[in-house]
Amino acid sequence: MSFPPGLLRQCLILAGPTASGKSAAALLLAERIGAEIVSLDSMTVYKGMDIGTAKPSHAERQRVAHHLLDIAYPWEEFSVAEYLRLVQQAADRILITGRVPLFVGGTGLYLRALLRGFSAGPQADWQLRQQWQQAAEQNGPRWLHAELQRRDPAAAAKLHPNDMRRLIRAIEVFEITGRPISEDHHQQPLPPEQQPRLAVWLQPDRDWLYHRIDQRVQQMLADGWLQEAGRLLELSQPPGRTASQALGYRELFQYLQDGGDLQAVTAGICTATRQFAKRQHTWFRSLTECRPLPVGPGSSAEIIAQQLQDLLASRPGE
DSSP: OOOOHHHHTTOEEEEOOTTSSHHHHHHHHHHHHTEEEEEOOSSTTBTTOOTTTTOOOHHHHHHSOEESSSOBOTTSOOOHHHHHHHHHHHHHHHHHTTOEEEEEEOOHHHHHHHHHOOOOOSOOOHHHHHHHHHHHHHHOHHHHHHHHHHHOHHHHHHSOTTOHHHHHHHHHHHHHHSSOGGGGSOOOOOOGGGSOSEEEEEEEOHHHHHHHHHHHHHHHHHTTHHHHHHHHHTSSSOOOTTGGGSTTHHHHHHHHHHOOOHHHHHHHHHHHHHHHHHHHHHHHHHOTTSEEEEEOTTOOHHHHHHHHHHHHHTSTTO
């Protein structure tokens, strides 16, 4: 399944690690060039998961139209194939109005699927997946990574040892089909004439980003993130497998259910978010269609938006 190249050519992409400043810059850019924002994030699709996903506020959505937010309940599963189907519809609607689709987010799998297509593979075998999850919890993520290494070295080389969800999925595909999942993930970049008019990912200074991550986690908790997690646990149905593993929510759910030291939980969320940012960096760097834009101290939303606008202006006739 793939996003139509002719449609993709008319779109813009701004990706980047969490807390790198992409959302604020995208908002300004969209206002200046007449764009509407299409989410490139796997967790902002869920209703009620607002603070911990840094979902755009009501005021921001009033300034610029946003698409693919709040389209699923936390107990529902949401696939990459469904994402591609819905974003194609959203981009078509935006272009009909004479505006520009601007994809913004940090989910590497969604970005690669958008640029190179996606092979869904076999349906999930939840019993098999649960068995591997339990084994991984007993033996640790590095044991799980080694198990994938035995089955699919190419996939193991691309996945971080702590990315248990994707490690388990890769093993699951091998167990079900007898073929490595890496065989389905070798799509090549589109030729330049079919690539987006502009595809940029923010490449942040590490120390600057880590400081921003720590600040943002503290601010989210001050804004009521823990209370939001509590409300999700009180829904008529509990969060599903995907939503319950969302960055930060997983730790808060466990704290609410088992208790513990909130300060230690907060530190753990900061560490996990830093690790996640490293994995995002790896994803973006592997996509040669995307141009890195270094950011760091002094990179305000206004400056980043102007840099992106200048890049667009430097491509006459496109």
